[in-house]
Amino acid sequence: KRRGIPEVIFAETKELDEIKKITKRTLEKTNSVIVSRIKKSDYPKILAFAKRLKVKIKTGKNSSSLLLYNKPIKFQGGKVGIMTAGTSDIGVAEEARLMCEAMNCKCITSYDVGVAGIQRVFPILKEMVNEEVDCIIVAAGMEGALATLVSTLVDIPIIGIPTSVGYGYGEKGIAALASMLQSCSLGLSVVNIDNGIAAGGIAANIANRAIKKNNLK
Amino acid sequence: KRRGIPEVIFAETKELDEIKKITKRTLEKTNSVIVSRIKKSDYPKILAFAKRLKVKIKTGKNSSSLLLYNKPIKFQGGKVGIMTAGTSDIGVAEEARLMCEAMNCKCITSYDVGVAGIQRVFPILKEMVNEEVDCIIVAAGMEGALATLVSTLVDIPIIGIPTSVGYGYGEKGIAALASMLQSCSLGLSVVNIDNGIAAGGIAANIANRAIKKNNLK
Amino acid sequence: KRRGIPEVIFAETKELDEIKKITKRTLEKTNSVIVSRIKKSDYPKILAFAKRLKVKIKTGKNSSSLLLYNKPIKFQGGKVGIMTAGTSDIGVAEEARLMCEAMNCKCITSYDVGVAGIQRVFPILKEMVNEEVDCIIVAAGMEGALATLVSTLVDIPIIGIPTSVGYGYGEKGIAALASMLQSCSLGLSVVNIDNGIAAGGIAANIANRAIKKNNLK
Amino acid sequence: KRRGIPEVIFAETKELDEIKKITKRTLEKTNSVIVSRIKKSDYPKILAFAKRLKVKIKTGKNSSSLLLYNKPIKFQGGKVGIMTAGTSDIGVAEEARLMCEAMNCKCITSYDVGVAGIQRVFPILKEMVNEEVDCIIVAAGMEGALATLVSTLVDIPIIGIPTSVGYGYGEKGIAALASMLQSCSLGLSVVNIDNGIAAGGIAANIANRAIKKNNLK
Amino acid sequence: KRRGIPEVIFAETKELDEIKKITKRTLEKTNSVIVSRIKKSDYPKILAFAKRLKVKIKTGKNSSSLLLYNKPIKFQGGKVGIMTAGTSDIGVAEEARLMCEAMNCKCITSYDVGVAGIQRVFPILKEMVNEEVDCIIVAAGMEGALATLVSTLVDIPIIGIPTSVGYGYGEKGIAALASMLQSCSLGLSVVNIDNGIAAGGIAANIANRAIKKNNLK
Amino acid sequence: KRRGIPEVIFAETKELDEIKKITKRTLEKTNSVIVSRIKKSDYPKILAFAKRLKVKIKTGKNSSSLLLYNKPIKFQGGKVGIMTAGTSDIGVAEEARLMCEAMNCKCITSYDVGVAGIQRVFPILKEMVNEEVDCIIVAAGMEGALATLVSTLVDIPIIGIPTSVGYGYGEKGIAALASMLQSCSLGLSVVNIDNGIAAGGIAANIANRAIKKNNLK
Amino acid sequence: KRRGIPEVIFAETKELDEIKKITKRTLEKTNSVIVSRIKKSDYPKILAFAKRLKVKIKTGKNSSSLLLYNKPIKFQGGKVGIMTAGTSDIGVAEEARLMCEAMNCKCITSYDVGVAGIQRVFPILKEMVNEEVDCIIVAAGMEGALATLVSTLVDIPIIGIPTSVGYGYGEKGIAALASMLQSCSLGLSVVNIDNGIAAGGIAANIANRAIKKNNLK
Amino acid sequence: KRRGIPEVIFAETKELDEIKKITKRTLEKTNSVIVSRIKKSDYPKILAFAKRLKVKIKTGKNSSSLLLYNKPIKFQGGKVGIMTAGTSDIGVAEEARLMCEAMNCKCITSYDVGVAGIQRVFPILKEMVNEEVDCIIVAAGMEGALATLVSTLVDIPIIGIPTSVGYGYGEKGIAALASMLQSCSLGLSVVNIDNGIAAGGIAANIANRAIKKNNLK
């Protein structure tokens, strides 16, 4: 059995009652659960439900996902850096953060970095390098160029999340996905559009791996 | 009648004999013609044919296009900068150069700039700014990030040419096209994949426009 | 730093509060800002907010974008012509106009030109030529033929905006985009579907460039 | 049983021997057969085979199709006009002509009309109107604008054939097809890309219908 | 000027006020106008507006289009048959009928023919043949097989309208469109998905053509 | 372990030597193997190799697949009917037949049925019903209408194979696939384009299942 | 006439009144009817209507389809197993169950099997094998891997239903469909995305076939 | 400057002479270079050229890439596991191995694992876990299910490479890519189709990171 990955409930295609039932059942068996992609109208109801369950709650800015847990989560895992190109990408980035934290990783976030202001990228990356993050998640929509840019600048493994920001040809994250997959810079792999959960999962796996090996020594 | 744009013969879908006939006929009526996208096997034959016609010839490095003309072309038009991300984009860039030159523009070229080595982009752009180019053409394949990067750095109009370099998802220039169209940097417009002719045409129009106004004063 | 391009806030993927905050902050630092692609329900609220801020406001007919500014904008830049094929394209064209005006260009507009009535195109173009516009923006949906037609008739640089008007195969601007990219007429480059902002940005860059050179003399 | 439509053998996906066998068998049962989309290497062999069969042969310029028949075909049917935008579209247009002639229609052709030279379209259409053609076939590649243009100018039914001429986004006839389907001009319907046979079939049906009714009177 | 085709106002992308204004203005200049693809909520309002204008009105079953006219329309044109595969295709078929009638054609309709019950197709076609229709419009969604079937059975020109009925792969009319374009049966051409207006336009052109020639005799 | 399905070697992406090695090794372990999608130039070499191995060989008309086996195959399984719309679909249909026979099924084939000649479909289906086939495979390219037609006429399970026959929009089997998936007739499921192996596999499973149950009684 | 397949009314594209009228009419002629893909707001109204009609009703969990019938349905047909990968696929699976039951098949269902917990698949399949199901339906969204997995483990015919669960690249069932069609495991065929009706129809045909042959003995 | 990633020359779009020149120049500046995606006809020539250069050479089985280097490469980096679903995926996997080795990683490979024989996957993964690999690369074509399967079984970071193996819908790696991106199993990220270089680059980055941290202690 894999211990690292928490239960994740995809709420989008489920009825409110189903979500509540599965959430309750899961928190009786394990310490934490992420309820992700909650419909806007269901969000306050699930939040209230979680409060009635008397479990602890972490929310993410602009995010439709929630992290619920019984006992405090210890940050004894690795360290993950999370960046976004714009403010519209923050919700997805926060979902990744919740996932990383559920998997015991510390997160350093830097949102709305842009590529239009290249000079802002350098100091942010410098800090992440100094903090010795084990992996950097880059969430970017439209043409997704930030992921390429970052991965040309550091040797840290990069996980790109194309986001569904943009309109016209290549909308819904398609341009960003294509762009990240075609990136001529090496050291970058990607997850599906808007999939902060998947990005958090692999980033935490990478970061925790480094720590685990350390601890085994 | 538009005087600015030379005749262009798309050779790819024509038989060798048709190309020769149209070329000959055109050069009897106008000073210059571009024969573009010549099949590899037809290229030397058309070159030889042009020599027999005793017209002047300009070729482009790695390019399948030829510029043929009777009287020397004067560079009294505007100035155009041309950059490529990689060496594989040079053929397309050269096609654009031939078009610009046929339209009386001076060209400054800088090939294989890359984005992997960002620091190489700055001095090149500085030179182009100093040279007062009126327009910059950027040819880039794969994820096409160079066009975005350049257009965030200068106020000069940029024409992006996505090139059909790359493989896998987004191949055949699709990722580069989507990426340039989605670019969050403003000041960039695009032509179709590998269409150096179209890029040259609009760039020269832009550059010559600036000059024309000047001269009117 | 690039001085030509104003700040543009893409409102579509932002919460109302975020939009207000960023708008306010931006107008404290710079003279003008465009808030673009505002959700229908947010539009009157942002308009009211702008009034409370006591900044000047320019709206566009049928457009979801707003131009907000502190001090009057001087039209010392170049001149841009803007045409639409139908009445449904006007909103996008107006967005381009706001952008051009924010960048100090004078605009001449001619909406609902159509291609069905070809004879109406000629006098409009004649006027634009006489007015010495430096660039023409053509917004067209469905099969987008107007952009091709216009660019066969004048040597002025044309920026095509495919619009998302139409239904069935090639809907959402895809046919118009493909058609403009495939155009066998030279002198045309395009921006993404419905992207009036991008079209305005490059058109103004082109037009201002011509003027700048003039002024340098 | 339908008498109007001749047998058509799609040669592209058949072995040479199969084609010969089916051709022979068909000409023993009916007066005419079209062998269409013959592989380049098979073409001379099928031509030679037809000569050995002692049947009559009509070929089309640049076309990969052949019309074979026993007894002379009478042109007692309707009249069809056929136009192409470029010289590269001629092969497909000729295939349509062979089909129309096999179905007893007279054809008036006008190839390489272009849209770049709009003024050339008017006299051609005038002639076709004067000749009282019952239907006009327009073959055009790239952005396929000629079909739209023609159908805005006359009340005659137009059949558009998008051709697979062009490269980059919208290549292989996709832009032309989308463009013709999206055409805001009414009076136009289309067949599949490069399908001269289908265009000829429906055009001849239309033209012969008009005649038939006439004759019934 | 083309006299055959009435004015058509595409209401979908227009504001209610614009639609009313254009409708009124058009009916002052010409006898009839079709307002097509009216938003559900605008439909009763436009109907009421038309009544206030005291013009005559024809509606179509399940259709979002209206035919408005001043003087009675005479059916001195040709005859058009209209069939649908299912009940869901009726709205689009009725739009085609309104267009045909606006163009003076008599229409014979037969809806919900299906392909599942092949035997029902034969008597319907028989009747249309007996009625000497000049053209048959076939509206079909999902796999669109009815258009192929009908065109294998008669020599009358067929106009296929793929409809956006269906779900899953090939939904939104894409399968029906592809299927009709690929049809191995000859005598069929198509218009865009759900485009009853275009189908009516070309069908009426075909039918009226036959009559016109007759009358000229 | 599943006993019903034979080993299948996809030859297309393998070197000749690899194919030979795997073939030999497999025939030492099991009674039969299908080598499928053999490159044209490899086909005679693999045939010769099989002869040297002294194994029995079954070939298919126009097919790139081979069935090799040691001991005679008994037809104690179910019965499968196989139809094709055109002669170009025969190769794929034969591949399905080889697969069915390798799985001990008797096959009844009827090739080049067409939909243009509907009346030919009825007697063929009647025979298959009389023969009590347990499943019918229908291979069809272009618009793939034959599969829909057949499945409206019998209650026997139908497996559709879209074939890559056709050109233009919907080419490479895409129209046929979409059409079969969208089919409004029930009783039809599909395999991938040109995948005779998969069709044979499921058809034989269906047919053998019926027999197995019988035998258990 | 085919007796096996019940009438199915696709409610999604029909008005409530039409649905009621057709439902009533059908139940007067035949014993059962399935009303499928009912709009959420119509569902309770159709349920109430059915109660007023005094017919028997079967509903499916999370399903938008209803089975209505006059006389009790006998389960004298074959046996079908139905599995889903997740809880979001249950609605579609239940639609398939209603169809199978309308066709007299017994159904064994096992929902939310997942692929993440592979060990849960084995006992479920074991039970289905023991129950001697004649066919297994597998409904799965996202990457649809469960269908491949199941079909590698048993020789029973598998019908895959890709469901429209998932987001990002390959959403709306496209990844699941592609994955099932590409499956390297043999014995699997598919129906269109979310098409539980089609899956139920072919599965019941398969299962009833086996029984029928038995009974004939 | 990034030290971890070696120079990679994409040979596919370059002339032989260019490749040689760049290769030579690169090996004078750095210790190693990978020449990737060499055209079949260029491969032996580049091999011979490398021998003349007297540099060391590593080739990959079935791979079109070469690793050239001056001084022996030390395996002081991390450890990477590499698996393929089929034998056709080996070339791509080997390209990844060359990249990993150029980046000082030890590699454990296990090719042609399949998903048809699930039981073979378990012992292979067990060995990789025992060997303490830091990352596993999974190359799979067709439906790409192996990547999902592996990532459900271990907590090690997985990099999926979709390969262009397969035909029909979802061919050229598209189904495998969609499937891996949609994977409901967490811990998986992907690179572009056939991009062994990119997979090797990120995998080595991950593996070396773990070691680096260790060594810092």
Ligand SMILES: Nc1ncnc2c1ncn2[C@@H]1O[C@H](COP(=O)(O)O)[C@@H](O)[C@H]1O
């Ligand atoms: N730094 C880069 N930015 C964008 N594209 C690049 C870059 N470097 C190479 N490419 C693309 O990668 C392809 C191969 O590069 P090269 O090996 O230099 O020919 C070219 O088409 C370039 O467009």
Ligand SMILES: Nc1ncnc2c1ncn2[C@@H]1O[C@H](COP(=O)(O)O)[C@@H](O)[C@H]1O
């Ligand atoms: N004026 C035009 N309008 C539309 N398509 C054109 C025009 N001129 C050329 N083309 C297309 O461009 C392609 C090449 O033209 P040509 O060089 O004349 O063969 C042809 O397929 C034409 O369809």
Ligand SMILES: Nc1ncnc2c1ncn2[C@@H]1O[C@H](COP(=O)(O)O)[C@@H](O)[C@H]1O
């Ligand atoms: N009647 C038909 N129905 C569906 N497809 C057909 C029909 N006739 C021919 N085809 C397709 O057209 C292609 C060419 O037919 P043929 O010339 O007989 O090989 C084949 O792939 C057939 O699938």
Ligand SMILES: Nc1ncnc2c1ncn2[C@@H]1O[C@H](COP(=O)(O)O)[C@@H](O)[C@H]1O
């Ligand atoms: N068990 C499998 N799972 C996923 N893909 C497979 C499997 N077996 C073979 N393949 C794919 O099928 C293709 C052909 O397999 P092979 O014949 O072993 O080369 C390869 O690209 C594999 O990726």
Ligand SMILES: [Mg+2]
């Ligand atoms: Mg920002």
Ligand SMILES: [Mg+2]
């Ligand atoms: Mg380079």
Ligand SMILES: [Mg+2]
């Ligand atoms: Mg208009």
Ligand SMILES: [Mg+2]
């Ligand atoms: Mg031409």
Ligand SMILES: [Mg+2]
């Ligand atoms: Mg019906």
Ligand SMILES: [Mg+2]
């Ligand atoms: Mg045939």
Ligand SMILES: [Mg+2]
């Ligand atoms: Mg589940």
Ligand SMILES: [Mg+2]
């Ligand atoms: Mg294998």
